[in-house]
Amino acid sequence: MSRVASRGLSPAPSCASLRALSCALLCALSCACVPARAADAPAHDAPAPATSAARAVAQVVTGIIGYARWPTPPHPEPPLLCVTGTSPYSAALLSGDDSMASVRAHRVAPGDDRVPQMCEALYIGDLPQTALTRLLQGVIGKPVVTILENDPDCSAGGMFCLNVQGTQVGFQINLDIIARSGVRIHPSVLQLARRKPHS
Secondary structure, three states: OOOOOEEEOOOOOOOOOHHHHHHHHHHHHHHHOOOOOOOOOOOOOOOOOOHHHHHHHHHHHHHHOOOEOOOOOOOOOOOOEEEEEEEOOOHHHOOOOHHHHEEEEOOOOOOOOHHHHHHHHEEEOOHHHHHHHHHHHOOOOOOEEEEOOOOOOOOOOOOOOEEEEEEEEEEEEHHHHHHHOOEOOOOHHOOEEEEEEOO
């Protein structure tokens, strides 16, 4: 199975003014953007670490979805992001605020059989192994962008596997699963990643 691992990501709120989705992901991947807070601002103005991490995860998730193209365009637009499992970032993903304006987000039960037909993207937090396996078996080969929160080796069957370290968000890409889905991921995402060596 071929896999790709990216460099670390960090939130880039100052990029919101121009083509927000593309800028957010590209700037986060390249670490080219600086936080909106000035360097000399009081330390208490900085967001709490948990909030910063949640915002970083939300930014990366919406950026990934923004680089996806489905065989049949989502209708109605924007694409529907389904969230399932236990996650410290689910509140940010389901918040409906400006950072999530490029998607519609909805919580689903892991056993919901409508997921492959209903969701353009699926964010998966912690689930029992049997529930995770059953859920992924139902969407592999379907045009659903799957993003896993806890799969360090990216071997469970998801397309994107996050690695959250504080406010730094990295990810691996499972090229085999992407190819089987029929969803096209923009080359920019792959170009900004490095191929993970085989073990």
